[in-house]
Amino acid sequence: MIVTTRYGQVMGSVDDGVAVWKGVPYAAPPVGELRLRAPREPAPWPGVRDATAFGHIAPQTEQGPLPIDPGLTIGEDCLTLNVWSPEGAANLPVMVWIHGGAYFLGSSAQRMYDGRKLVTEGQVVLVTVNYRLGALGFLDFSKFGDFDSNLGLRDQVAALEWVRDNIAEFGGDPSQVTLFGESAGGGSVTTLMVSPAAEGLFHRVIAESSPATSVYGAARAESIAERFLELAGVDASKLRGLPVSEFVRVCGELVQEIPAKVPGTLALAPVVDRDFVPHYPVAAFQKGLAHPVPLLIGTNHDESSMFKLMKSPLMPITPDKVHEMFQAIAADHPDMRADEEIEVEAAYPEHSKKRTALEISRDAAFRMPTLWIAEAHSRRARTFLYRFDQATPFLRITRLGAMHGTEVPYVFGNFGVVPKDPTFKLGGHRTALEVSTRVQRRWIDFAYGRDPWTPYGEESRTTLLIDKHDQEVEDPDRELRRAWGEEILGFT
Template sequence: MSATETALRSAAEEQRPVVATVPGRVRGVHDDDVYVFRGIPYAAPPVGALRFRGPRPPEPWDGIRDATSFGRIAPQPIQVFPGAQPRQMSEDCLTVNVYTPELGAADLPVMVWIHGGAYYVGSSADPLYDGSRLARRGVVVVTFNYRIGPLGYLDLSSFSTADDVFESNVGQRDQLAALAWVRENIREFGGSPDRVTLFGESSGAGAVTTMLATPSAEGLLHGAIAQSSPVGSVYSPETARIAAERFLGRLDITQDAVHRLRLLPAGSLIEACSRLIVDTSALEPGTIPVAPVVDGDLVPEYPLTAMARGGALHVPLVIGSNRNEAMLFRLLRSPIVPNSSKAVQLMVERLGTPEALALPSEYRGYPRLHPALSLATDAAFRMPTVWAASAHSKYAPTWAYEFDFAPPLMKAARLGAMHGAELPHVFGAPVPRVLSLGARASGRRLTDRMQSRWVSFAEVGDPNPIRMSPVWPRYDTQSRLTYVFDTKDRVVSDPQGDLRRAWGDGIIAFR
């Protein structure tokens, strides 16, 4: 590189925005009216003796740290998607990314995103989660990585000794550390630490609803949005212990030699966990071995129980599900949600109660595939969402929604509004042309409406922007008014009320 090129590069770097965080200064980029900072450590690398332990504060650094590239993602099974570039994985993955329209004392609302992926895949580097488009609407968007799979959501705490501690809910502890980082640093990025909305989808939404039942999260979030949350997929210590024992068996490690888990390569743990997930889904459809656990410490009780008794955080909540959630799992042949008539029937039999065994008769055409998939959707997402909305609405402002929008091609393929279908509209991400044929204009309008409502909620704790109709009413157990996102939005009282009544007030017990 010539002296002139070196000088020009140095001058360009000097023009990039620099922000002072508590551990040290970071330099990002200014991209089309949005300031972007990527890969900022919010905790120390959880490696060596810190594997399976809660996060520790990041080490301070001197000088200016480059924050123009995403950090490495959490170890996970390799996901191969057409055109996608594989990202480097590492246990040293605890980083945040910030997208903001202003720097300094702007006091903007903050939206903190928890990515999904069934608690064992996914990262904040997914292009779908680019926060730039939301940030241009006047909010600071924060995304982050956290430990997943066996390193974050396999509970080994029952094997702890005085000399060798394994902590519970490590992934949730990472998320708390990220929220603490936001509280301590977000003012420098233009955000207000007193207006933080936590939002997520799928297992990310499950982490959100679990956070509502986490007392130590008090004061770190002031609103929550849960998109397709598996609210009920939080397990007992006994269930978690069984999963951990099976995991050790996969690795031929005895219970008195659990310390060996700190010495194995992360890849060996990921491989064993992947096999465990497949085995568990076959033996116990509807459950996965990596998920939050009621540990009596960080999570003292089941989120639905905490909500029902008024013990959850009393913050405003937007919560909803998609009409055809289970179709994605059928399409991908993913075992995470039962997606065949046989698997759904096994799930029902596992529930075992007379009420559960009577449920299939409420789904017309069962055991044909599509009625069975509707039952799976309700078991995994819709009914837990209804129960959560019903409970939380008695103590804090709550808004419920159902996402029903599907372009003609998706309808023709009988996929409908499947799991994750709302994500491009929340983030304003481009939808492949072939998937949006016949609905490009209506899809863009839906994106504008969803983003407007999400941003309004972040700004004032109410998803009703001025002059937007129809008005989205609060949810209560009398009218059960639910907002339906579709080509033309509408408000419906108690959608699929007959099925809701058939399910009752909580007969799922995968604990």
């Protein structure tokens, strides 16, 4: 199927009633003089461009925890997107997916993000986006030369501008765009909600497991960029000639080193540059500065267990590391109460110290930022809060539970795409399909502008608990809110 975009024609494929276009450029290749610069429009191309295969995925380690499917290639020329649309579609709501991966891993080509089931079930147009990752996308070298900040986020905005200008040709309605993402993708979308550059480019937002407080100030960002230059053994003038493999190698060192030194922090994250991101996102929500669009937001019941399973340094999951995290937060917030850590720990009275550490880490990184955002945004626009509790028998018996990211296959309806996935080793597939059907219906209802469940408000604080049987519960996080308080606890 051939479609005409502003930059040229693209030929996709049609299979079982779904039209798919892959690897469509939304920006010029960020190479040469455009490396570490804001994205530019792609050059028009002659003739018909083949769009039946995914484009390059952003530079990243090939030995990471997210397997790279056979046939995919890694390359700096990675600013492409993919479109799934029901054959013959016209004026359908559009859902734009921002993948996760801690800002240094992942791609839109992961099999879990195949859009056929979501598009068929929901009668929506789905767009999945590649954006720059790692040091090329989320380190801020702007203090060291002619470089731009927040490059990965700027890429996402460029993709949204492409959607605005082109998606009608693919059967989508550019006035009904839902931006959604998970983990780093969730953090991206909550950050874009407070970015002036993104205003008007989306009309609804779904944030799954957003690490919304993992957005740091310019001074911290500058110090990490400086550390990159030390580890790479170059000065900033050599960055445009540095091999991509060096960016990936040094990024891998930083990903390990930074959270080891300051537990609870990331090496790579959006930056409050006072321009593209003018304010810390959670604080901006509390001040009523976020774009007033409807928001569906939530977390998983056992976010941190995945990081324990993978022995990942990205979250502090031992009592000692959690204590170090609180000490570091206190150093960033001199006015913080001296007994804050003790009061927070008191909210987890029934667990061992190890289990308490996991839950404190989960709530510091994901649940509390989500609650702070939901509380604030509900005063400004319709807000819907959830907690994903669903776990298969295998995940429950191994005490992994509803780990970080386990809701994603329920959203897309794609199970069993990860090699050697033991998730259904002890059964539970039928229940998972039933839960997936409900999750998809709620997400799609939201994309159509319908209430997926009772909105969150400061009086009832209605929260949807997603499990084998969904429940709407009033204020299930009451004790957490009392323990952590309204003051944002995060790093600056």
